[in-house]
Amino acid sequence: MIPTFSSRINQEPTSLDALFALSGRADLISFAGGYPDPALFPKKELNNAFENRIKKSSSEIFQYRSILGYEPLRKRIANYAETTGITCQPENIMLTQGAQQGIKLLAGLFLDDFDGVVVEAPTYAGGLEAFNDHKPTYYEIPMEDDGMNIDILEKTLEENNVKLIYTIPNFQNPTGYCMSIEKRKRLAKLASKHNVMVIEDDPYRELRYTGNALPSIKSFDLTENVVTLGSFSKILSPALRCGWLIGAKEIVDQLSSLRLSYDCQSSNILLEGIDEYLDHNDIATHISKLRDVYQHKMNAMLTGLSENLPTECSFSKPTGGFFIWVNLPESLDARELLNKTRKVTFLEGSSLFATSKETNHLRLNFTGITEKQIKEGCIDLGNTIKHALLSLAI
Amino acid sequence: MIPTFSSRINQEPTSLDALFALSGRADLISFAGGYPDPALFPKKELNNAFENRIKKSSSEIFQYRSILGYEPLRKRIANYAETTGITCQPENIMLTQGAQQGIKLLAGLFLDDFDGVVVEAPTYAGGLEAFNDHKPTYYEIPMEDDGMNIDILEKTLEENNVKLIYTIPNFQNPTGYCMSIEKRKRLAKLASKHNVMVIEDDPYRELRYTGNALPSIKSFDLTENVVTLGSFSKILSPALRCGWLIGAKEIVDQLSSLRLSYDCQSSNILLEGIDEYLDHNDIATHISKLRDVYQHKMNAMLTGLSENLPTECSFSKPTGGFFIWVNLPESLDARELLNKTRKVTFLEGSSLFATSKETNHLRLNFTGITEKQIKEGCIDLGNTIKHALLSLAI
Structure with a gap:
C-alpha cells in the first residue's frame, strides 16, 4: 500500500x-x-549551433560542469542585464531550468511555513504552485492597468509580516498589464524599507510590441532586495529549459547549495548550444x-x-x-x-x-x-x- | 538588506x-x-543523434512537451526495466533531471516535517541534502558488505514510525557494496508490512565488472511500496541530465503536478537526442x-x-x-x-x-x-x- x-x-x-x-x-x-x-x-540555426559546438568542443561538454552554469553564457546575460538597468557580474547569475525553477528555489531559500507572501491578483499559477508548498499566508494586491496597486501594497507591508513579494512587471501573466516606472520605483523602495524580498519574474520583457522598454525593478534596488528572473523559453525555445536568476552574491551562493539537492545543475550541452547560437546569430x-x-x-x-x-x-x-x-x-x-x-x-x-x-x-x-x-x-x-x-x- | x-x-x-x-x-x-x-x-554518436533528430523533426521538438517526458523514450525504459525484473508501462515512468531530481520530488511528495527516514550509514550526500529540507528524523542502518543490516532495519521499523527508506542496492555510493538478493527480498517484504515507501536509487546497476546482475528490489514489490530511480548520467553522459523514476501510477500522477512547480519538465531536445542515439547505437x-x-x-x-x-x-x-x-x-x-x-x-x-x-x-x-x-x-x-x-x- x-x-x-x-x-x-x-x-x-x-x-x-x-x-x-x-x-x-x-x-x-x-x-x-x-x-x-x-x-x-x-530550428536550422539551433541545429547548427548544437552541431558546431559539440564538434569543436572536447568531451568535457558532456561532463558535469558548473552549478551556476556555463560562464560565458552568464557573461552574456550580465551584459544583457545592463540594458535593463541592472549592473551585475557572472557570479550574480545562476542559469536555471526555466524561470520556474528560479521561483521554486527562491521559495525554498526564503520561506518558512506560514510566512507572508504578496502576490498580484490575479497572478501566474506556477508561482502560486511553488509557494503553496510552504503553506504561505497570502496577501493579494489588486492588479491595475499600470501594475499592482502600490498604495494597497504599502498598507499591507505596514500592517503585516511579509517575507516575499512576487511580481511580473512586464506584460503580466495573466492580465498582460505592464507596471509603470513610478510603481517600480516605489516597489523597490518599499521592499528595502520593510526588508522584504522581491521576485521580479520577467520572461516577457523582450516581447514588447509598442512603446519603450522600462527599467527593471531591480535597477531601482539599492539594498539587494530584488532578484530578477528571465528566460529563453519565450524568445528562443522552451525546450532549451534555460532561464536565469540575477541576485546578490550571498543569495546566489546559497542557492548553489540548494540547487545540488534539486537537480545538481543545468545541462551543459544546452547551455553551450545557446552560447553558440548567440555567437553566430543576432538574437535582436x-x-x-x-x-x-x-x-x-x-x-x-x-x-x-x-x-x-x-x-x-x-x-x-x-x-x-x-x-x-x-x-x-x-x-x-x-x-x-x-x-x-x-x-x-x-x-x-x-x-x-x-x-x-x-x-x-x-x-x-x-x-x-x-x-x-x-x-x-x-x-x-x-x-x-x-x-x-x-x-x-x- | x-x-x-x-x-x-x-x-x-x-x-x-x-x-x-x-x-x-x-x-x-x-x-x-x-x-x-x-x-x-x-561524442561523435551523440552529436550525430542530436543533428539527425533535430533535422528530421518538426519545429515541435523545440516546444513545451509532456511533463512525464518523451513517450518513446519511456517505452524503451519500460522495456529495459523488464531486464531488472520490473514490469511497468510508460505511464509508470517519469523522466527526471538526473536521478537527483527523483529523490527530491519523492521527498517532497511523501515527507512531512520530522517524519522518519531510514538511510544507510554511510549514504549518498545528495540523498541526505534532499531529505534535510524536511527536517527528518533519521534512522541509520549500518552497511555490511552484502548491503544494509536487515535485522537492524526490521527492529527499527518495528519500534519507530518510518515513512521512507532510502537505499542504493548496487555498488552503493559511497561503499561500493551490493545488496544480496535475500536482503532485497526481505527489504521489499518489510516495506510492505510496515507501509513504508522505499526509494531504490540505482544509477550504477549496469556498471558491474564481475558476477551476475541481481533483480531490483522493486521486482519483489507486490504492493507498490518501491520506487526505482535510474540514470543515463553514469552510462552515457551527465550533461544529458536524464534520469528516470519508476513507480505506481498514483505516485507518478501526483509527481507530475509537483514537477510543474519545480521546473515544468525536462528538455525535449535532450530526450529526443537520447532516443535517437538509442535508435542507432547499441548501448550494451x-x-x-x-x-x-x-x-x-x-x-x-x-x-x-x-x-x-x-x-x-x-x-x-x-x-x-x-x-x-x-x-x-x-x-x-x-x-x-x-x-x-x-x-x-x-x-x-x-x-x-x-x-x-x-x-x-x-x-x-x-x-x-x-x-x-x-x-x-x-x-x-x-x-x-x-x-x-x-x-x-x-
Whole structure:
C-alpha cells in the first residue's frame, strides 16, 4: 500500500495540470496555453549551433560542469542585464531550468511555513504552485492597468509580516498589464524599507510590441532586495529549459547549495548550444521577427474580442506579452462557460487568484495559434458568452 | 538588506559543495569526485543523434512537451526495466533531471516535517541534502558488505514510525557494496508490512565488472511500496541530465503536478537526442566498453591501496560502480588527513552519515582519473596515512 502523501501536497488537479491537458487537444482552438508559435523557432540555426559546438568542443561538454552554469553564457546575460538597468557580474547569475525553477528555489531559500507572501491578483499559477508548498499566508494586491496597486501594497507591508513579494512587471501573466516606472520605483523602495524580498519574474520583457522598454525593478534596488528572473523559453525555445536568476552574491551562493539537492545543475550541452547560437546569430533580429508576428496576432485577438464580446464584458489591451484578460459580468462563471464553448478553450481565471478565487475571468493566449484560429475562436467565445447571458435573463 | 533565509536552510557549506569545488582543481589528483571518464563519452554518436533528430523533426521538438517526458523514450525504459525484473508501462515512468531530481520530488511528495527516514550509514550526500529540507528524523542502518543490516532495519521499523527508506542496492555510493538478493527480498517484504515507501536509487546497476546482475528490489514489490530511480548520467553522459523514476501510477500522477512547480519538465531536445542515439547505437556495446575500462581502473586502485595503505586500514572490494570506501583506524581523522596530502584529494566520509558523522572514513573514486593517477594517488595517500599514524605514535 502506498503510504500517505505529505500534508503539503494538494491532491486536487491544479490549474497547470488542466492547462497542459487542454493544450494537447488538437481538435480545439486553444486560447488556454502559454506556448510560443513553433513556426518561429530558429530550428536550422539551433541545429547548427548544437552541431558546431559539440564538434569543436572536447568531451568535457558532456561532463558535469558548473552549478551556476556555463560562464560565458552568464557573461552574456550580465551584459544583457545592463540594458535593463541592472549592473551585475557572472557570479550574480545562476542559469536555471526555466524561470520556474528560479521561483521554486527562491521559495525554498526564503520561506518558512506560514510566512507572508504578496502576490498580484490575479497572478501566474506556477508561482502560486511553488509557494503553496510552504503553506504561505497570502496577501493579494489588486492588479491595475499600470501594475499592482502600490498604495494597497504599502498598507499591507505596514500592517503585516511579509517575507516575499512576487511580481511580473512586464506584460503580466495573466492580465498582460505592464507596471509603470513610478510603481517600480516605489516597489523597490518599499521592499528595502520593510526588508522584504522581491521576485521580479520577467520572461516577457523582450516581447514588447509598442512603446519603450522600462527599467527593471531591480535597477531601482539599492539594498539587494530584488532578484530578477528571465528566460529563453519565450524568445528562443522552451525546450532549451534555460532561464536565469540575477541576485546578490550571498543569495546566489546559497542557492548553489540548494540547487545540488534539486537537480545538481543545468545541462551543459544546452547551455553551450545557446552560447553558440548567440555567437553566430543576432538574437535582436530574431526577437524583432517574433514581435512583428505576435503583434499581428494580438491585434487580431483584440479586434476579434471587440467585435464579438457583448458590451457587458471588458478585456485588457496589452502592449506586449502572450495574454489578454477578459472580465465577464459577475453573474457568469468562467468555469461553466468552459464546458459550453464549441471550438475554443481558455484558462478560466479562478485558480489564478491566491485566495479570492474570482470566477468571472478568462485568460486568453494569442501566440500559439494562427490568426484564422484567433478569429474563429473569438466568434465562438462571443456566441457562448451571449448565449449564457441570454439563458441567465430568461 | 537581504531578509533572513528559511530555517530549513543549512548555511554551512555542504559536502557536495566541497566535492564540486575539489573536483575542479586541475593541480590535484582527484579521488574526490564521482565523475565518469570523459574519454568514454560517445561524442561523435551523440552529436550525430542530436543533428539527425533535430533535422528530421518538426519545429515541435523545440516546444513545451509532456511533463512525464518523451513517450518513446519511456517505452524503451519500460522495456529495459523488464531486464531488472520490473514490469511497468510508460505511464509508470517519469523522466527526471538526473536521478537527483527523483529523490527530491519523492521527498517532497511523501515527507512531512520530522517524519522518519531510514538511510544507510554511510549514504549518498545528495540523498541526505534532499531529505534535510524536511527536517527528518533519521534512522541509520549500518552497511555490511552484502548491503544494509536487515535485522537492524526490521527492529527499527518495528519500534519507530518510518515513512521512507532510502537505499542504493548496487555498488552503493559511497561503499561500493551490493545488496544480496535475500536482503532485497526481505527489504521489499518489510516495506510492505510496515507501509513504508522505499526509494531504490540505482544509477550504477549496469556498471558491474564481475558476477551476475541481481533483480531490483522493486521486482519483489507486490504492493507498490518501491520506487526505482535510474540514470543515463553514469552510462552515457551527465550533461544529458536524464534520469528516470519508476513507480505506481498514483505516485507518478501526483509527481507530475509537483514537477510543474519545480521546473515544468525536462528538455525535449535532450530526450529526443537520447532516443535517437538509442535508435542507432547499441548501448550494451557501449556499456561493455565502460565496464572494461572501469574494471581496470578499479583493480589498479585496489592494488594501489593494498600496496600502500598500512595494515591498520581496511577498504571495500567492490565488484562494480564508482567508489571504494576506506576505513582508517579510529584514532585518525579523515578531515585532518585531507589537509596533509600532497597530490591527492578524496571525500572525507563524516558528511555521508546522517547522524553518527564518523570521522575515520574516506570515499575514493576511480572512474574519473587515469590508472597512472590512481597509482600515484595511492602512494601519496598511503604515505600521508603512515605519516599521520607515526605522528600519533610519538
